[in-house]
Amino acid sequence: GHAIIGGHEAVPHSRPYMVLLLMNRPGGRIGQCAGFLLSEDFVMTAAHCQAESYKVFLGLHNYHDQNGVQHVNVPGRNAFPMKGYNPVDCRNDMMLLKLSTKAELNDKVKPIALADRDDGSLPKACVISGWGSTENSKYMSVKLLELNVTLTDNELCANTNMYCSEGERGPGQGDAGGPLVCEDGKAYGVISASTMNPDGSKIQSYKKIPDHSIKEHKGKFFKNYMYCL
Numbered sequence: 001g002h003a004i005i006g007g008h009e010a011v012p013h014s015r016p017y018m019v020l021l022l023m024n025r026p027g028g029r030i031g032q033c034a035g036f037l038l039s040e041d042f043v044m045t046a047a048h049c050q051a052e053s054y055k056v057f058l059g060l061h062n063y064h065d066q067n068g069v070q071h072v073n074v075p076g077r078n079a080f081p082m083k084g085y086n087p088v089d090c091r092n093d094m095m096l097l098k099l100s101t102k103a104e105l106n107d108k109v110k111p112i113a114l115a116d117r118d119d120g121s122l123p124k125a126c127v128i129s130g131w132g133s134t135e136n137s138k139y140m141s142v143k144l145l146e147l148n149v150t151l152t153d154n155e156l157c158a159n160t161n162m163y164c165s166e167g168e169r170g171p172g173q174g175d176a177g178g179p180l181v182c183e184d185g186k187a188y189g190v191i192s193a194s195t196m197n198p199d200g201s202k203i204q205s206y207k208k209i210p211d212h213s214i215k216e217h218k219g220k221f222f223k224n225y226m227y228c229l
């Protein structure tokens with residue numbers, strides 16, 4: 001399955017930028033994504049998390065304890081997907097969501113800075129987090145889970161403006177839109193999709209945030225079916 005495998009519970013409120021998004025999708029379907037707070041007005045998430053409307057949860061750790069959690073209802077017109085987003089292959093899978101009422105910043109609700117460095121090297125000591133599905137359940141995780149991930153210089157990820165990690169451990173369904181946070185505590189990527197290597201092993205992809213140049217991709221990576229998380 002597509003799941004955070006081997007993740008563990010985050011220390012409550014140690015990632016105060018983390019946002020849970022519940023989405024109302026056409027036909028009354030409910031979806032789940034994550035996001036991260038950039039300012040008191042804006043949340044960053046994945047473009048494939050577009051919906052008719054959103055319920056945004058700020059300052060959440062345990063879904064069963066909504067004490068002190070800020071809830072913001074956001075209409076779909078407040079969502080601004082990145083230009084060039086392609087729903088077929090999850091390319092440029094990044095979106096800004098403008099909150100309809102400002103977040104109240106406190107110890108449990110704080111923005112994260114975006115990485116501005118893009119020197120071609122892979123950032124180190126990266127961690128992802130989310131309330132997505134786990135190896136034990138296809139439903140959401142009640143508590144925020146986190147996982148250390150190592151980025152790989154996979155040839156399939158070259159020239160796609162993505163960071164990638166490989167292996168069984170990684171983000172799950174419902175974790176999309178969450179941040180890839182590395183070395184200096186800044187957000188370097190947005191959890192986007194998973195696909196398979198030719199040998200059947202998994203690759204997870206993160207939309208790269210320092211996005212100074214949109215490189216033309218070489219076509220190889222995206223011939224595989226991309227599974228938006």
Ligand SMILES: *[C@@H]1O[C@H](CO)[C@@H](O)[C@H](O)[C@H]1NC(C)=O
Nearest residue numbers: 008124125126127147148149
């Ligand atoms: C995750 O990485 C951090 C440093 O980047 C380290 O301190 C921590 O022990 C690691 N956690 C696990 C479970 O490996």
